[in-house]
Amino acid sequence: MKNITLALVFMITFSGLSQKSEKLTFNELKNEVIDFMVANKNMQLEMAEKYKSGEYNTFILTGSINQQKEGDLKDGLYQFAPLASHQQVYFVLVEKDNFEILDLSTRKQLDEAIIKVLDFCERKKFCYEISSSYTSVLIKFFYNRNKNPLNGYDVNCGDKKIGLQDLP
Incomplete structure (x- = not known):
């Protein structure tokens, strides 16, 4: 009985050490976000297959701050979109x-995303500059691309009735 117990403990211990830890890669993440876009009817299945196979190479998955596109994925905020006019931009944390x-x-989704990003920044103990940069990029893309995808800019800024110099 003692030998069986020791053998089981030995097998459990060393089988745990030999397991490969799954490291998320840019390519795996790209495929996941493409599937997300298909599921949300923002991309046709035929186009998704061409992006996944590499036939189309205009799908953008990049770091939101440093524009990292390859190598190891680091903890942080990334943005993705197919390179096409009138397309929304999405983010992945x-x-x-x-x-x-x-x-x-939607504005509600923007609000929820800002809270998630701020919570992430607090967990990572990022300084205010990083937290501010991450939330600013969310706001920028929401107003410049997602809210009015046909315009491609924030229509509230188009007439410039009030500028930064007019504020206290």
């Missing part, structure tokens, strides 16, 4: 080889 897609289609 990567943390410890897990990810969460942030859809900024």
Whole structure:
């Protein structure tokens, strides 16, 4: 009985050490976000297959701050979109080889995404500059691309009735 117990403990211990930890890669994440876009009817299945196969190479998945496009995925905020006119931009928050897609289609979703990003920044103990940069990029793309995709800019800024110099 003692030998069986020792053998089981030995097998459990060393089988745990030999397991490969799954590291999220750019390509895996790209395929996941393409599937997200298909599921949300923002991309046709035929086009998705061409992006996944590499036939089309205009799908953008990049770091939101440093524009990183390859190598190891780091914990942080990434943006993705097919390179096409009138397309919304989406974000994905990567943390410890897990990810969460942030859809900024509505103002409510923007508000929820900002809270998630700020919570992430606090967990990572980022300084205010990083937290501010991450939330600013969410706001920028929501107003410049997602809120009015046909215009491609914030229509509230178009007439410039009030500028920064007019504020206290």
